[in-house]
Amino acid sequence: MTLRSLLLCCTVLGLAACHKGETSAPKGQVVATINGTEVTMNELKEESASAGPGQQNSATALQTMVTRKLLAEAAKAEKLDQLPTTAIQLKRAEESVLVEALMRKLRDSAPAPSTDEARVYVSEHPSSFSRRRIFVVDQYIVPNAPQALFKEMEPINTLPEALALLKKHNLAANRVVGTIDALTIDGEAAEKLAALPPNAIFISPEGDGMRLNYIRDVEIEPIPANQAEKIALETLRNRRISQLVSNKASEIVGSSMRNVKFNPAFAPKAPAQAPAGK
DSSP: OOHHHHHHHHHHHHGGGTTTTOSSOOOTTEEEEETTEEEEHHHHHHHHHHTOTTTOOHHHHHHHHHHHHHHHHHHHHTTGGGSHHHHHHHHHHHHHHHHHHHHHHHHHHSOOOOHHHHHHHHHHOTTTTTTOEEEEEEEEEETTOOHHHHHHHTTOOBHHHHHHHHHHTTOOOEEEEEEEEGGGSOHHHHHHHHTSOTTBEEEEEETTEEEEEEEEEEEEOOOOHHHHHHHHHHHHHHHHHHHHHHHHHHHHHHHHGGGOOOOGGGOOOOOOOOOTTO
16 A cells, blocks of 8 residues: 555545644644644645645645654654654655755756747748648667667668668668657757658667667647647746856755765766877
């Protein structure tokens, strides 16, 4: 039984007994007390929000919280919080919550794109908007492809040549048919796909292997102008947030690495340096 299922089961069983033994009812921002410990309205709001829109009402959220806290107290009474594995998991959970709080703060600090920026983005990426393309693609997946194969594929431009190279190396490929909606990928990447000559292929990594992609057909489904601007605003916002979070996280880690001391047996390998003069 999962933790959520257990909490729901215990909640149902405890509904009738949850008020027994109380001498005075909590008031104001305190929605309940558990062995004298207050549960606040803010905690309840956070509990309800974590369940997602429409997934849990306040009454159910409160009962879930009460059940979880009672079971957690029972675990502490048995000193399970002092077990080494439990302590490690608690520490990791705390760190994860703090990291998510930092990421949320960074995301909230990202400046919103302007309407003018959105309009420019739409005009510069017709393959995603005014001439939105949906590519019908034959894909040949080569599992566990050697790295040298990527180099050999560089000068190859057509599917027959690529398949011949695979046959030469006795490499099998699993063929599937898929679609790539230009609206769901990076705008610059969509323009590059749209500019490929007929019968051209493009190669992308696929786990430990590679994926050969051959565009066999293209459908044009324009995005209405009134929708395009809204989509562009959201795209630019997400891109800006991603860049800001990535840059700031790299900056924090990079500037703080001097405070990290590694056991030589676990020290990360230094990146290879190019020969002098190159």
